[in-house]
Amino acid sequence: MAEIRVKICGLRTEADVAAAASAGVAYIGLVFFAKSPRNLELPQARLLALAAPVGLAKVALTVDADDATLDAITEAMPLDMLQLHGHESPDRVAEVRARYGLPVMKAVGVADEGDLAATFDYSLVADQLLIDAKPPKDAALPGGNGLAFDWRLVAQRRWLRPWMLAGGLTPENVAEAIRLTNARQVDVSSGVESAPGIKDHARMAAFVRTARV
Numbered sequence: 001m002a003e004i005r006v007k008i009c010g011l012r013t014e015a016d017v018a019a020a021a022s023a024g025v026a027y028i029g030l031v032f033f034a035k036s037p038r039n040l041e042l043p044q045a046r047l048l049a050l051a052a053p054v055g056l057a058k059v060a061l062t063v064d065a066d067d068a069t070l071d072a073i074t075e076a077m078p079l080d081m082l083q084l085h086g087h088e089s090p091d092r093v094a095e096v097r098a099r100y101g102l103p104v105m106k107a108v109g110v111a112d113e114g115d116l117a118a119t120f121d122y123s124l125v126a127d128q129l130l131i132d133a134k135p136p137k138d139a140a141l142p143g144g145n146g147l148a149f150d151w152r153l154v155a156q157r158r159w160l161r162p163w164m165l166a167g168g169l170t171p172e173n174v175a176e177a178i179r180l181t182n183a184r185q186v187d188v189s190s191g192v193e194s195a196p197g198i199k200d201h202a203r204m205a206a207f208v209r210t211a212r213v
């Protein structure tokens, strides 16, 4: 069976990128959301994107971004994928995909079985799905909250598109999450941090190691 592919989201320094590359991560996530402790301004994001070695996919994460914002991001740096982490409709996902010519991953927040219904429509227009915990109603961030959902909800699911499991994953629980869900790709942010926005390189390496056990 193919090796588990890991995405680490919310990198902020060139040392983070080097640590991700040496840990064997497949994707890095660059966050463009002003309220986030992981938010990047374009010049810093460009440095990180240029520091990524060939083969390490660079994913730009945005939340309900308009075309002007996406134009600025995509013109400033080389990217391999766009992650849409807001309330973008299936039509908007299709529009973004066509406009930028990049694969698009749509995040779907899950708290209960009903939330999974949206995956069908998004599967028709997105290249990948990110199945994440739904944020609490009063959350400041739509993702990156370190919250898990009940993995049993996706345990038996058949998927129309490649997907990633996200939400509250850590080096301590990722092996169990993969065992329960059969995910072949996993995404982590706060579970490999020492404080919000500060990546812990030892935990990044431990996450990749345990995801592959």
Ligand SMILES: O=C(O)c1ccccc1NCC(=O)[C@H](O)[C@H](O)COP(=O)(O)O
Pocket: 009, 010, 029, 031, 033, 036, 037, 038, 039, 061, 063, 085, 130, 132, 141, 142, 143, 144, 145, 146, 147, 166, 167, 168, 169, 187, 188, 189, 190, 191
């Ligand atoms: O990380 C953020 O600050 C963030 C801000 C706005 C939208 C999404 C955001 N993060 C998404 C992710 O980092 C992950 O894709 C995912 O939600 C897992 O996060 P975590 O539960 O912290 O591992």
